[in-house]
Amino acid sequence: IMSVFSEVPQAAPVAVFKLTQDFNNDQHPQKVNLGVGAYRTDEGRPWVLPVVKKVEKLIVHDDRLNHEYLPILGLPEFRSSASKIALGDDSPAIKEERVGAVQCLGGTGALKIGAEFLRRFYNGNNNTKTPVYVSAPTWENHNAVFANAGFEDVRPYKYWDAEKRGLDLNGFLGDLESCPAHSIFVLHACAHNPTGTDPTQEQWKKIAEVMMRRKLFVFFDSAYQGFASGSLEKDAWAVRYFVSMGFEMFCAQSFSKNFGLYNERVGNLTIVARDGDNLKRILSQMEKIVRTTWSNPPSQGARVVAITLNTPELFSEWSDNVKTMADRVLLMRAQLKAKLQALGTPGTWDHITQQIGMFSFTGLNSQQVEYMVKEKHIYLMASGRINMCGLTTKNIDYVAESIHEAVTKVQ
Amino acid sequence: MCRIWFRMSQPSDSTGAKGGEQSAEGGSHVSVFLNTHTAALNPETKLFSAFTADTHTSKVYLAGRECLNEEGQTFVLPLVGKLKKQISADPTLCPEYPSSLGLAEFTKRATEFALGKNSLALMENRVFGIQTIGCTGAVRLGAELLKHWYNTRAAWCGPVYLSSPCDDSLASIFEAAGIQDIHYYFYWDAKQRDVCVEKLLADLEQAPEQSVVVLSASAHCPTGADLSEQHWALIIQLMMRRRLFPFILLPVQGLCCGDLQRDAWPVQHCASQGMELLCAQSFSHCFGLYGDGVGNLLCVLKQSSLLSAVQSQADRLVRALWARPSVGGARVVATVLSNPAYLTKWQEEVKHIVERCMLIRERLRERLRLLGSPGCWDHLIKQRGLYCCTGLNGQQVEFLSKRRHVYLLPNGCLNVSAINSSNLDYIAESIHLALTSAL
Numbered sequence: 001i002m003s004v005f006s007e008v009p010q011a012a013p014v015a016v017f018k019l020t021q022d023f024n025n026d027q028h029p030q031k032v033n034l035g036v037g038a039y040r041t042d043e044g045r046p047w048v049l050p051v052v053k054k055v056e057k058l059i060v061h062d063d064r065l066n067h068e069y070l071p072i073l074g075l076p077e078f079r080s081s082a083s084k085i086a087l088g089d090d091s092p093a094i095k096e097e098r099v100g101a102v103q104c105l106g107g108t109g110a111l112k113i114g115a116e117f118l119r120r121f122y123n124g125n126n127n128t129k130t131p132v133y134v135s136a137p138t139w140e141n142h143n144a145v146f147a148n149a150g151f152e153d154v155r156p157y158k159y160w161d162a163e164k165r166g167l168d169l170n171g172f173l174g175d176l177e178s179c180p181a182h183s184i185f186v187l188h189a190c191a192h193n194p195t196g197t198d199p200t201q202e203q204w205k206k207i208a209e210v211m212m213r214r215k216l217f218v219f220f221d222s223a224y225q226g227f228a229s230g231s232l233e234k235d236a237w238a239v240r241y242f243v244s245m246g247f248e249m250f251c252a253q254s255f256s257k258n259f260g261l262y263n264e265r266v267g268n269l270t271i272v273a274r275d276g277d278n279l280k281r282i283l284s285q286m287e288k289i290v291r292t293t294w295s296n297p298p299s300q301g302a303r304v305v306a307i308t309l310n311t312p313e314l315f316s317e318w319s320d321n322v323k324t325m326a327d328r329v330l331l332m333r334a335q336l337k338a339k340l341q342a343l344g345t346p347g348t349w350d351h352i353t354q355q356i357g358m359f360s361f362t363g364l365n366s367q368q369v370e371y372m373v374k375e376k377h378i379y380l381m382a383s384g385r386i387n388m389c390g391l392t393t394k395n396i397d398y399v400a401e402s403i404h405e406a407v408t409k410v411q
Numbered sequence: 412m413c414r415i416w417f418r419m420s421q422p423s424d425s426t427g428a429k430g431g432e433q434s435a436e437g438g439s440h441v442s443v444f445l446n447t448h449t450a451a452l453n454p455e456t457k458l459f460s461a462f463t464a465d466t467h468t469s470k471v472y473l474a475g476r477e478c479l480n481e482e483g484q485t486f487v488l489p490l491v492g493k494l495k496k497q498i499s500a501d502p503t504l505c506p507e508y509p510s511s512l513g514l515a516e517f518t519k520r521a522t523e524f525a526l527g528k529n530s531l532a533l534m535e536n537r538v539f540g541i542q543t544i545g546c547t548g549a550v551r552l553g554a555e556l557l558k559h560w561y562n563t564r565a566a567w568c569g570p571v572y573l574s575s576p577c578d579d580s581l582a583s584i585f586e587a588a589g590i591q592d593i594h595y596y597f598y599w600d601a602k603q604r605d606v607c608v609e610k611l612l613a614d615l616e617q618a619p620e621q622s623v624v625v626l627s628a629s630a631h632c633p634t635g636a637d638l639s640e641q642h643w644a645l646i647i648q649l650m651m652r653r654r655l656f657p658f659i660l661l662p663v664q665g666l667c668c669g670d671l672q673r674d675a676w677p678v679q680h681c682a683s684q685g686m687e688l689l690c691a692q693s694f695s696h697c698f699g700l701y702g703d704g705v706g707n708l709l710c711v712l713k714q715s716s717l718l719s720a721v722q723s724q725a726d727r728l729v730r731a732l733w734a735r736p737s738v739g740g741a742r743v744v745a746t747v748l749s750n751p752a753y754l755t756k757w758q759e760e761v762k763h764i765v766e767r768c769m770l771i772r773e774r775l776r777e778r779l780r781l782l783g784s785p786g787c788w789d790h791l792i793k794q795r796g797l798y799c800c801t802g803l804n805g806q807q808v809e810f811l812s813k814r815r816h817v818y819l820l821p822n823g824c825l826n827v828s829a830i831n832s833s834n835l836d837y838i839a840e841s842i843h844l845a846l847t848s849a850l
Contacts, residue, residue, distance in 0.1 A: 003687055003713035004621070004656060007563040011723035014730070038508060046505045060499045067485045068477050069701040072453075105544060108734035116587075121447045141730060148555075148731035150589075182443075217443070248443055262508040265737040274442035284450040291453070291580055292587035293551055294544035298737040299702035 015140070019379050028377035032395050034386040035379050037358070038262055039227075039325050042392045047325070049260045051317040055304045069296040072287050074103020074268075078302035081309035082268035085232060086189075086222060086239055086251055093243050093272050100279045102269040102286050103297045107223045107254030108141060110269035111186075114219060114250045115149035116289045117282070122217060123182045128152045131183040133175065135159035137383065139193045142186055142221070157185065160195045165351045165363050167197050169206070176210040182217065189222035189251070190235040191357020194385040198228075198356055204238045208245050218242055218249035226258045228357040230326030232319065248274050255305050257358070258322050264301025329358065332391040339400035345407055360386050368406040376402040454579065454821070462818050470816035471834045473825035478666070478696050478764060478797055481831045488699045488760045490753060494743050509738050511729045512722070513542020513707075517741035520748035521707040525661055525675050525692055532682045537715040539722045541729065542736045543706040546662055547584060549691035552708045553658055554588035555728045556689070557623060560721070561656075571658075572615065572624045574598035576822055578632045581625065596624070599634045604790040604802045606634075608642045612649055620654040627660045628690075629674040630667035630796025633824040637667070637795060643677050647684055657681055657688045665758065666697040667796040669765035682711050694744050696797065697761055703740025764828070768797065771830045778839035784846050800824045807845040815841035 019035040041047045059065065073079065079101035084094065093099045104110040115132075123130045128150045134142040136156035146154045157179075158171025176185070187207075192198055199207060211218060220239050226232045239251055255266040269286075273279035290297075308314045337352040352360055364372070364384040372378045378399060380386045391399060455474065462472045477485045498504065512518060522540035523533065532538045543549040561567040569592025571585050582593050596618075597610035615624060626646070631637050638646070650657060659678050667674045678690050690709040695701045710725070712718055729735075747753045769792070776788045791799060803811070803823040811817040817838055819825045830838055 001713070003717055004561060005687070005712060005717050005721050006714075008560050008717065008720045008724055010720040011727045013723075046507055048506050052506075056499050060496050067487050067699060067702060069695075105733035105737070106735070108730070109732075112732060121444060123443070125446075141734065144727070144731040148728070215443075256508070260506050262506050263735075263738040264506075265733065265735065273444070278442045278444050278447070281447050281449045282444055284452075285447060287453070288450045288583070289587070291547070292584045293547070294704060294733060295547035295580070296545065296701070296704060298544070298704045298739065300739045301737065 016381065019381065022373075023379040026377055026379075030395070030398055031377040031379070032390060032399055033379050034390040034399070035381055036387055036390060038389065039257060039260065039358070040389045040392070042328065042394075044390075044392050044394075047260055049318070049321040051308055051314055051321050052259060052261065052304055054317075055307050055314060058307065059300070059303055070103070070299050070302070072290050072296060073283065074101075074297050075299060075302040075306055077310060078306035079103055079268060081306055082253055082255070083270040085309060086225065086236055086253055086270055087243055087272070088233070088236065088240055091240070091243065097276045098273045098279050100271045100273065100283050102271070102283070102290060103302055104252075104267040104269050105294060105297060106256055106265040106267040107221065107252050108145065108267070109265065109294075109297075110252035110254070110267040111142070111145045111221065112149065112293065113286060113289055114252055114269050115146050115151065116293075117286055118184060118217070118219075118250075119150045120289075121285060122184070126150075131155055131180055133157040133179060133183055133185045135186070135188065135192070137194055138186070138188075139221075146186075159192075160197065160361065162363075165348075165361070166354075167199055167203065169199070169203055173206060173210060176207065176214065176216065179214075179216065181215055184217040184219055185211065186219050186221055187238070189220045189225065189239050191224035191228035191359070193223070193357070194359050194381065194383060195361040196355030196357050196359045197351075197361070199238070201237060201241070204241055208242055208247075212245060212247065218247050220249065220251040222251055223254040224257055224357050225253070226319070226322035227326055227329075230323040230330070232322070243272055248272060248278075255301065258325075259301075259305060259308075259318070261301045261304060264304070265298060266301035266305055329388045332388045332396065333360070335396055336388075336391060336400060339396065340403060343400060343404045345400075345404040347407060358387055358389055360388055362386055362403070364403070364406060368410045371406045371410045372402055376405070378402050458818060458820070461812070465816055467816040469834075469837050470818075471829070471838060472818045473829045473838070474818050474820045475826050475829060477701055478699070479826075479828045479831075481767070483829070483831060485701065486699050486764060486828070488757065490747065490756050490760055491699055491743055494746055494753070495739075498739075498742050498746070504742075509735050511726050511735045513736045514738055514741045514745060516749060517705075517745040518542050518707060520745050521692060521694070522709050524671070524748055525664065525678050525690055525707075525709055526682055526711075527672065527675070527679050530679065530682055532711045535715055537712045537718055539710050539718055539725075541708045541722075541725055542741055543691075543708050544733060544736055545695055545704040545706040546660070546691050546693035547580065547706075548704065548733070548736075549693070549706040549708040550581065550584050550660075551588060552725065552728060552732065553689040553691055554585045554590055555732070556710075556721075556725050557658075558588050558590055559728065560724055561623070562621075568592050570594050570619060570622045572596050572618055572622055574625070574627065574631070576633060577625070594618070598631075599636060599800060601802060604787070604800070605793070606636050606638060606642070608638065608645065612645060615646070615649055615655065616653070618653065618655055621656065623656045623658050624650065625658045625660065626677070627662075628664075628677040629661070630663045630798065632660075632662065633798050633820065633822065634800035635794030635796050635798040635824075635827075636790070636800060638677070640676065640680075643680060647681060647686070651684065651686065657686060659688060659690045661690055661692045663696045663796055664692065665761045666765060669762045671758070678709075685713070687711055687713050694740065698740070698744055698747070698757075700740040700743065703743075704737065705740035705744055768827050771827050771835070772799065774835060775830065775839060778835065779842065782839060782843040784843045786846065797826055797828055798824055799827050801842070803842070803845060806850045810845045810848065810850055811841055815844065817841045
């Protein structure tokens with residue numbers, strides 16, 4: 001008898017995972033992995049934040065901790081402190097008690113729960129035809145999360161101008177003006193993945209004005225708060241501006257990068273509602289959705305974050321740890337640009353220091369990328385995206401020289 | 412995972428919201444969620460709220476999900492506590508993103524745990540396991556896999572057959588995955604206070620071919636009443652003849668009978684008969700890891716050539732659900748399962764829980780006998796695991812909560828571990844009163 005699964009096709013591998021796999025299999029002594037989406041120290045190692053180590057120890061030795069299931073919506077002190085960190089301590093929306101949150105499995109989980117809610121309750125009931133706009137380009141999992149939540153129409157909005165190597169503001173605004181009313185837009189709060197190119201404050205203001213006027217739904221994806229500029233406030237500017245403009249909105253937060261808690265899956269879906277009554281109703285439906293997805297979220301990571309954010313000395317230590325990571329990235333950016341300029345590599349390289357966060361769109365074309373991978377054993381995405389964290393003081397010369405070769409030898 | 416709720420009606424629209432009204436145009440001060448209605452309160456939440464608000468000094472809550480110790484606290488296994496400390500102090504462990512499939516050592520061990528090391532299916536490399544967020548995550552992932560790939564020509568929407576009664580969230584999980592066609596097969600016979608396999612088989616005989624049937628390997632939630640090996644033999648025969656697909660729940664392996672093999676026997680038996688199956692495992696209860704959400708979705712295929720493709724599709728589905736699982740709890744389980752000394756120690760600690768639950772059942776039955784309570788109470792000791800279906804009716808259950816401040820679930824089921832020496836007498840007296848008072 002045949003298997004019921006005999007016609008199931010092999011799924012295409014995820015590009016970034018394949019890249020890491022190829023890197024791992026490469027024996028070349030000078031190989032460099034610029035595809036990985038996690039922070040690395042100057043020694044090329046993952047980094048357990050000192051404050052995290054401290055707090056984890058507190059937790060594991062705390063005998064009074066209860067070992068029950070967490071509530072479905074998550075650890076209360078985590079949810080509130082996580083929302084506060086995005087919206088600001090003095091957020092009027094929080095004061096007006098119209099901010100709520102759902103603890104989720106990382107940023108992906110937060111996007112998932114938000115998407116499931118919107119599909120059921122936004123723009124009618126179960127209106128799977130509501131367009132969802134994601135930036136061109138964007139983190140490729142955005143598409144999958146919204147599509148799997150049932151949205152039939154996930155489309156790109158203009159974002160990256162490859163020629164200018166910057167934001168295509170006119171294209172972006174054009175899409176905002178011409179899209180169907182009530183469309184959902186997924187915005188990157190800061191450190192846009194993969195381009196590293198964020199709108200300026202003036203540009204955000206323009207974007208917000210159109211979205212308000214055309215009644216578009218704001219769904220922020222905030223995976224790098226603090227990590228981009230080193231300042232928690234600065235990195236949250238766009239989110240806070242939109243809140244101050246009176247938007248009802250969602251913000252999917254991830255604490256994987258800024259706490260280095262990649263494997264604890266700590267995320268938060270912050271909900272800014274019109275009023276307390278709306279918030280209550282929204283949360284009641286969110287709870288139903290969570291119940292059928294993972295039921296009770298894991299407690300460890302949420303505890304680490306909650307304790308850190310709610311304890312002044314620990315919070316301060318965490319801010320420093322975050323700044324350490326951001327500063328190293330900024331240093332690598334500055335050094336890479338300087339070296340390329342010193343080598344006289346053709347083209348302009350200002351975008352390397354103008355872009356922000358973990359990623360940079362170098363501008364290398366796919367042939368040049370292939371050269372880098374095959375000839376130089378430097379692994380980066382076909383789009384030309386590099387993870388700055390993969391650069392260290394030891395490999396930066398080799399990388400700069402290789403980019404120089406790629407640009408001059410390969411057209 | 413168990414939410415203990417008797418599901419009588421067909422699954423209703425889970426949104427609770429009405430109509431397709433457009434969100435209000437005009438002023439930007441009107442919420443776009445104006446028409447989002449409050450979700451009906453989760454019955455468990457309602458019950459617990461009533462209990463919390465109750466000021467009676469003898470009040471007791473018997474409807475919780477965690478396994479409690481004699482002091483009424485969540486059972487913490489000393490070995491688990493020790494290992495967590497060890498793991499947290501381990502400098503070699505990296506805070507890296509785990510694979511979307513979970514910790515390899517965990518899925519390998521968890522899968523072996525359920526199927527047994529000598530499973531032919533394992534040796535023939537036609538089994539995969541994916542770490543999930545608890546049992547709910549495993550059921551959800553299994554449901555998504557079936558929805559997308561059970562019938563590759565079109566999205567599959569059912570039918571799925573669930574036991575009557577079953578964990579109340581099961582139907583909603585399938586619905587959330589887009590599988591709306593849900594049915595129930597006869598399971599618990601309230602009169603006999605036992606499983607009625609004849610009626611169960613009759614119901615499954617009516618199920619269309621290729622239906623998916625959700626079965627409980629052991630420690631059935633919420634009744635505690637399990638199928639015998641003879642029952643399973645009959646069911647499997649029928650399922651193979653009618654081409655029904657088994658989705659087996661294994662929520663508390665080790666904690667039901669204290670015997671790892673016995674608790675997982677149905678899964679092993681189905682596999683040994685050459686069936687394809689899905690199995691949702693949870694390690695929350697048997698390791699006291701409620702806050703860690705450790706689950707595994709196991710899939711047994713007919714051919715090893717299919718493994719890569721099916722696993723790759725399941726992987727893709729994971730990435731749109733939670734991307735990757737959290738590792739803490741999985742590390743503990745993997746450490747125990749891969750170390751014979753720890754495994755023995757763990758089994759001892761679990762045995763202690765099992766024996767305590769069995770003792771409580773016996774003592775409750777004995778108390779009722781001494782009080783002269785009407786009826787036969789043998790089913791209390793026949794059932795296994797954390798849950799117990801007393802057989803009390805709705806009125807009696809309401810009497811218990813309203814007049815005696817003893818909270819059971821509406822279907823008369825309760826969590827045996829919540830009973831201890833301090834409250835046993837009061838509970839037995841209360842049940843006696845419920846049975847003998849004019850209601």
